[in-house]
């Protein structure tokens with residue numbers, strides 16, 4: 001039995017979690033509101049907020065888990081990819097705490113952590129995926145179709161050649177002046193709209209790769225033309241625009257993923273990353289599961305966006321392999 005404290009600080013969420021083996025005991029997330037007024041994450045402000053949040057967040061995670069720091073067996077941290085100033089806060093904190101307690105450190109890749117979040121057990125009878133399974137990893141910075149042969153054996157079948165899916169949806173929201181982050185706002189407004197009101201072309205990209213920059217541009221030009229004849233076009237059609245652009249991006253993601261899953265004959269599929277919170281994507285993958293008889297893993301909301309529990313579960317599998325980090329290991333941004 002091992003108790004792991006995990007720390008995540010790669011972008012704009014400060015998070016700490018405690019796991020007993022693969023069982024989550026606590027998961028505390030402090031989101032940073034300071035970026036909203038700037039329409040995106042401001043790196044310098046993010047690292048300052050991490051500095052303020054990290055101690056109370058770690059303290060609360062330990063308290064919620066009913067664990068004293070003296071009982072910990074290892075400390076895990078997100079080493080990258082992410083914003084350097086943000087990562088440095090979590091990495092330095094983890095190193096000092098591990099050094100002070102005389103326990104080992106475990107470094108975790110943020111993207112692997114998103115995928116491995118499906119192995120977190122929150123109850124005695126939590127069901128986890130079996131290998132091989134395919135995962136659509138969709139976040140603000142990444143879009144990948146992965147075939148998992150083992151916890152750390154992830155084969156990339158396809159990925160975006162330009163913008164990430166989350167980036168595309170956030171930019172669409174920005175064009176409509178909806179606020180930041182745009183993904184959840186578009187998701188909410190889309191519920192009242194008609195997804196077939198407007199059509200936006202998706203590009204023809206070979207294999208299982210994606211491209212989103214063209215969709216963003218065609219959305220921008222479409223609105224520019226409409227606004228010329230009607231300056232209130234966005235305001236009048238907000239829900240329909242949200243529903244239509246959401247459908248365009250999410251159905252493009254699902255179409256390629258479905259092709260790849262059929263070709264690779266997998267029976268289990270999953271979605272992960274911030275965009276896996278999207279209701280169109282969640283419904284869509286469930287429907288694909290029904291259609292093909294696949295077992296589908298959709299993360300609960302607390303495991304969609306950045307959280308430390310996913311770092312903890314990745315660390316648990318590294319602990320089993322005795323893969324520890326050296327105190328001199330620096331963070332990496334990409």
Ligand code: KG4
Nearest residue numbers: 139140141166183187274275277278305306
């Ligand atoms: O994984 P994440 O929290 O951070 C990164 O590692 O990038 O993902 C953040 C992304 C943002 O682009 C955000 O707009 C998107 O996830 N997102 C959503 C939803 N909730 C978050 N996109 C669409 N629908 C949502 N409900």
Ligand code: ZN
Nearest residue numbers: 139274305306
């Ligand atoms: Zn993330």
